Amino acid sequence: MNQKIIRFFDHFEEFLCASMLGAMAAIAFANVISRYFLHYSFAFIEELEVSAFVWITLFGASIGFRRGAHLNVSLLVKNLPKSVQRACVIISGVLGIALFGLLIFYGIGQIKMELLFDTRSQGIGVPQWWYTLGLPLGAALVILRILQTTIIQWKKLS
Numbered sequence: 613m614n615q616k617i618i619r620f621f622d623h624f625e626e627f628l629c630a631s632m633l634g635a636m637a638a639i640a641f642a643n644v645i646s647r648y649f650l651h652y653s654f655a656f657i658e659e660l661e662v663s664a665f666v667w668i669t670l671f672g673a674s675i676g677f678r679r680g681a682h683l684n685v686s687l688l689v690k691n692l693p694k695s696v697q698r699a700c701v702i703i704s705g706v707l708g709i710a711l712f713g714l715l716i717f718y719g720i721g722q723i724k725m726e727l728l729f730d731t732r733s734q735g736i737g738v739p740q741w742w743y744t745l746g747l748p749l750g751a752a753l754v755i756l757r758i759l760q761t762t763i764i765q766w767k768k769l770s
Contacts, residue, residue: 622678625671625753632664656735663733663743670750677708677757698769705762712751712758719747 643657676682689700723741725731731740 625674625678629668629671629675632668636661636664636668659733659735663746666743667746667750670746670754674750674753674757677754677761680761694769698766701762701765701769705758708758709755712754715751716748716755719744719751722747 639657639660643654647653673682684704689697692700723744726739726741726744732738733740733743
C-alpha cells in the first residue's frame with residue numbers, strides 16, 4: 613500500500629499534465645468541428661486552454677526537476693572537486709527555491725487582488741483566481757521537487 617501511495621505522488625504531475633493536455637486537445641478539436649460545421653466558435657475554449665497551459669507549464673517544470681531534465685552546466689561541474697560540486701548543488705537548489713518562492717509570493721498577491729476585486733473570467737464568468745491558483749501551487753510543487761533532487765544529488769556526492 614505504501615509503495616502505491618509513493619508511486620502516485622512520484623507521478624502525480626504526469627497524470628495531471630496528461631489529463632489536462634488530453635482535455636485541451638478534445639475541447640480544441642470540438643471547437644474546430646463547431647467552427648467548421650456550425651460556423652460558431654465557443655469563446656470560452658481559448659480561456660480554458662490558456663489557463664490550463666499555465667498549470668501544465670508549472671507542473672511540467674516540476675516533472676523536469678524530478679527527472680533532472682533541466683539545462684545545466686554538467687560538463688563544468690563534473691570536473692570540479694567533490695566539495696565544490698556539493699556547493700554547486702546547494703547553490704543551484706537555493707537559487708531555484710528562491711525563484712519559485714517569488715512565483716508563490718507574487719502568485720498569492722495576484723490571487724488576493726482577484727479575490728478583493730471579485731475578478732471574473734470573460735468567457736465563463738468563474739472567479740479568475742481559479743486559474744491563477746495554478747501559479748503558486750505549481751511553484752510549490754517545483755520547490756518540493758527541487759528539494760528532493762538536491763537531497764538526492766547531495767547524497768550521491770557524499
